[in-house]
Amino acid sequence: MITSVRRLGYLVLAWLSFGLGVLGAFVPLLPSTCFLLVAVWAASRGSPRFAAWIRAHPRFGPTVVAWEESGAIPRHAKGLAVVMLSVSIVVLLFTVSLWWLKIGLVVGLIALAIWIVTRPEPVSSSS
Structure with a gap:
């Protein structure tokens, strides 16, 4: 059951x-x-x-x-992810008032972007 x-x-x-x-x-x-x-x-x-x-x-x-x-991510997906993370950072900079939270979130999003960009690309990808 x-x-x-x-x-x-x-x-x-x-x-x-x-x-x-x-x-x-x-x-x-x-x-x-x-x-x-x-x-x-x-x-x-x-x-x-x-x-x-x-x-x-x-x-x-x-x-x-x-x-x-x-653990491969296609190049177009990496680019889109970095653009969206960048937009999120800009929005955070203008909307979050607590400086320590703002810094923590921005650092976290930058770290995520770096991690995404450093993933390998699929072997068969033509991007």
């Missing part, structure tokens, strides 16, 4: 994450890759067939597989 409930929980999380990932492919500012990675992780525990389908998907699969195999 508990295994069935756990499996169902993973499956629900996988479908919700997949739905958000698909939506993120069309809605500006909504990320898709992170939701797809959560979807594959949850589907691997709730429905391995669904996880295999996501990995084989022509639009979403290559990014997920590149991350799983080598």
Whole structure:
């Protein structure tokens, strides 16, 4: 019984994450890759067939597989992430009033941008 409930929980999380990932492919500012990675992780525990389908998907699969195999991020995704992090930093600079919080958030976002930029790119990427 508990295994069935756990499996169902993973499956629900996988479908919700997949739905958000698909939506993120069309809605500006909504990320898709992170939701797809959560979807594959949850589907691997709730429905391995669904996880295999996501990995084989022509639009979403290559990014997920590149991350799983080598922690690779496509160049266009890196660029978009850095732009969005930069916009977030500018917004923080004008909206957060506590200087220590502002500094902490800006340093954290810069560190995240550096980490993203230093990830390898997929071997088959033409970017």
